[in-house]
Amino acid sequence: MAIARRPPPDLFKLAVNQWTQPFWQATKEHRLLLARCADCGHARMPPTPFCPQCQSQRIAWTALSGLGTVYSYTVVTRAILPDMDAYLPYVPAVITLDGADGMRLISNVVDIEVQAITVGLRVQVVWDDAPSQAVAVPRFAPVAA
Numbered sequence: 001m002a003i004a005r006r007p008p009p010d011l012f013k014l015a016v017n018q019w020t021q022p023f024w025q026a027t028k029e030h031r032l033l034l035a036r037c038a039d040c041g042h043a044r045m046p047p048t049p050f051c052p053q054c055q056s057q058r059i060a061w062t063a064l065s066g067l068g069t070v071y072s073y074t075v076v077t078r079a080i081l082p083d084m085d086a087y088l089p090y091v092p093a094v095i096t097l098d099g100a101d102g103m104r105l106i107s108n109v110v111d112i113e114v115q116a117i118t119v120g121l122r123v124q125v126v127w128d129d130a131p132s133q134a135v136a137v138p139r140f141a142p143v144a145a
């Protein structure tokens, strides 16, 4: 049995812009935010410059519970980067976020035997601090029973 591991949070360099900066700022406090249109309430993830429903640029950031459901996933057993060799296996996943009108976040499922991961698994956010970039990376572990 292999446990889904946590890829190193500092392996990749985040490119933050004015539309994503509030999201990453909140991660420092381990808060998961969703961008909603401040005019019509439409959720958008990732936050884009214009609302696809009404073209407004105004965003109201709202806090999410951090709960979600595995929509899709894959188990990586061969590293494509040498720096990832020590972190196998890891599990990239698409998570449908509770309270986000069906919006999904690409992340990792961690801290669970890979054979126990299924589509529909209930998960909750866990945070991996990335000190060199002054953010935390949201990852998802099974909901505690």
Ligand SMILES: [Zn+2]
Pocket: 037, 038, 039, 040, 041, 042, 051, 052, 053, 054, 055, 056
């Ligand atoms: Zn809108």
